[in-house]
Amino acid sequence: MTSKLRLAFASVCCVALVGCKPIREVINNTLNAGTVEGVSQCIEMSAREILSEETIKINCIARFNKDVSPSTAQNVTGNAGPRSQSGSDFFSGTMTNKTEGHVITEVVVVVEFRKVGETEGKRFQAVISGWFEPNGNPVDFRSKDVEDAPAAWDVSKYCEDEAGDDCWGWYIQSVKGLKL
Structure with missing residues (x-):
């Protein structure tokens, strides 16, 4: 009992x-x-x-949200560039989440500007927050404003090779998300 x-x-x-x-x-x-x-x-x-x-x-x-593994993060891709509008400098474009089990909630992008002849340029972080579902469809995004962006923020061209004009490039530094 x-x-x-x-x-x-x-x-x-x-x-x-x-x-x-x-x-x-x-x-x-x-x-x-x-x-x-x-x-x-x-x-x-x-x-x-x-x-x-x-x-x-x-x-x-x-x-x-948590940091996703590098193998998951490599399935987040995009096309983007630096933009200026109404006195604000930001990074915008489209992002595609090609993962199979994560909603991506935050991506930190590093944008680098190089002057002719430099091997390393000035780097800026652009934080992209959103709700990128794992369906592979591109989603438009706009980062938070970038502080202390260079004067030629939105007029430089993408770095395709070592020679030529001043240019910019970018890479994804970190990705956060949620497991389904």
């Missing part, structure tokens, strides 16, 4: 703890870190009366 009583008491305690929001959040953070499911549950548990849905979504994505 005491074993049945203990089992019943343990069951009641588990149900009570799982129903408690702070305990549910700890369980979600532990079991669903780096996953779309973790973001979904985070959104579900968030206070909608205080914050907008968009703010809640951004916060939950930031809490749950």
